[in-house]
Amino acid sequence: MKDRLLTILTGVLALVAVGLVVGFFSTHQARDKEVEVGYHGLARINPFLAAERTLNALGMPTETWYALGEEPPDNATVLVLSSELDARERIHERLQDWIWSGGHVVAVAVPDSSDPFMSVAGAELKLSTAGEMDLEVQDMDVVSEVESAKALAQPQDVQVRTYSAWDPIHDTELELQAEVMGEVSSWRELETWVQDEEGQLINFSVVQGQGRISILSDAGCFDNTQIGKHDHAALLMAVVADDLPARIILVTRVGQESLSSRVLGSAWMVLLSSFALLVGWVAYAAPRFGPMAPVQSTTRRSLLEHIQAAGAYHWRHGHTETLLAPARKAAIARLIIRYPELSGVQGLAFVQGLAAKEEIKVEFVRELLFGQPKGAAQFTQTMAMLQKLGS
DSSP: OHHHHHHHHHHHHHHHHHHHHHHHHHHOOOOOOOOOOOOOTHHHHOTTHHHHHHHHHTTOOEEEESSOOSOOOTTEEEEEOOOOHHHHHHHHHHHHHHHHTTOEEEEEOOSOTTSHHHHHHTEEEEOOOOOOOOOOOSOTTTSOHHHHHHHHTSOOTTSEEEEEEEETTTTEEEEEEEEOOOEEEESSOOSEEEEETTOOEEEEEEEETTEEEEEESOOGGGSTTTTTSTTHHHHHHHHHOTTOOSEEEEEOOSSOOOHHHHHHHHSHHHHHHHHHHHHHHHHHHOOOOSSOOOOOOOOOOOHHHHHHHHHHHHHHTTOHHHHHHHHHHHHHHHHHHHOGGGTTOOHHHHHHHHHHHHTOOHHHHHHHHHOOOSSHHHHHHHHHHHHHTTO
16 A cells, blocks of 8 residues: 555656646747856966957067066067056066166056056056947927937947057158047156157156166057057057067966965964864864873784683683583583493483593593683683593
8 A cells, every 4th residue: 555655646746747847838938038158268267368369470589477587588668467556566676786787667657656666667557447428308298218229329439549659660650549548747757758649648767777668658558459459450560660669568467376374364363263173183183082092913823822812801700611512512422422332321420431541530521521610720721631632
């Protein structure tokens, strides 16, 4: 009855499951949906990978350094893309002698006057926001909601400006359109510059020793998403290659952060919790009561020692009669085979006959076959004699 009920219940559940599956697929429709998953490979960690490959395609050898571990080669231009003040200070410290010897550094501007590159260039950064297109709707009867949406969807060309830049390869002045946020200025005498049609600077250079330091107001138009728009690639070429360097180096940070520093900086709470758990476990497992037990010797015992130990164990637990009875029975069986004339003889007559045959005392035979041992040593000795008796 129980098996039949279980079978019925299983069938009902299976039908319900099939109904749910059929109902789901009959009421839902599969649709393809594109999901932005971002960049892959090097582009995930290098936002200026497209700029690097663009400059290489334009004939300017370019590479990205994720760690400034060595001095750049002579006649190279270093583009400092990091905006972290500590990293920029370390980069400037490493490149200072190289700049004075003739090197050229292009540093992205930061809104901090204490930055070493901004300080040397006497530069200031003025941040600007994208202009918004004004849409005046005087009468909703005249301008419909559809027309308003179309107007808002129009490209906002307010951000796109025309810049004058020098092309050192063709020795001509260019007019480039680019979408650059921010403006820079300096109280120092400028060597070269790039400015828009309104005279606002986005890039300029000042002399330091035999080299130069250039300040770029914004590098956002050179990242992977913007380098292909407007004349951004040509503007990047004009900014970093105005002196035709032998190589262009893009520096994203001063060096690789060690694993220990990353763990201490980001996972210190996990480390602290793990340490607290370790201390608690040690405190729980550490207490001991009494002296430590000595280490047991690994030396193998002899057969006699094993027999003595087994006899002592069974003596302590009252197993003497359990062991003596089969041993005595086996010994008597061996004696009857040896002395057939003792077959059928029992009791005192058997003891006397055996004592006469073996030439031993009657009292010893009686104690051996019917007595009760008085101690562990006598028990062990009795077992040993029974093994020898009749053999």
